[in-house]
Amino acid sequence: AQSVAQPEDQVNVAEGNPLTVKCTYSVSGNPYLFWYVQYPNRGLQFLLKYITGDNLVKGSYGFEAEFNKSQTSFHLKKPSALVSDSALYFCAVRPPSGGYNKLIFGAGTRLAVHP
């Protein structure tokens, strides 16, 4: 079955420190990978995506993500966290075939950045 795993319910990090939010996927073929962020009572905001090419993808607000095909991972990173980065982060995958149009989401990881 196709799935996305975000192994941490919550990640705590001090402001100014680097952050990593983990994501692994189980999808056959070469899927498209996405990160979205959700602030309280808001919809999802697109951060970045990987389709092909360079394994390090840069996105909005200083975030980046590293695609690792052998480990089927797509971890979200930021060199220096801000308190305003505190939100719920979702990893999503678009399967390459058989319902390719839909996004399969992980359960989400709550990021808490402390001053």
Next chain:
Amino acid sequence: EAGVTQSPTHLIKTRGQQATLRCSPISGHTSVYWYQQALGLGLQFLLWYDEGEERNRGNFPPRFSGRQFPNYSSELNVNALELEDSALYLCASSLLAGGDTQYFGPGTRLTVL
């Protein structure tokens, strides 16, 4: 450029009633997607419309239905509401049919009493 808009922001219904949720995609986008974000169940794909046709649906009963209008806006209808239908319903749009990045609206919070 305006993003995806959804109305209403909040909707309160009682069990057995019908709910209608509306979505306007980003200008130029032809594909509209609906997702349900229910507590404890995460984000689940509901429906995909493109060029006025339903292209795919997730594992939801037939009482979840919708349509896409000639201007590419969309409507989600939920009939015979059940308590477990209480959720945030998110609409997204994309430029290309079935592909490209999906951009989400702010959602409609449906509460079923």
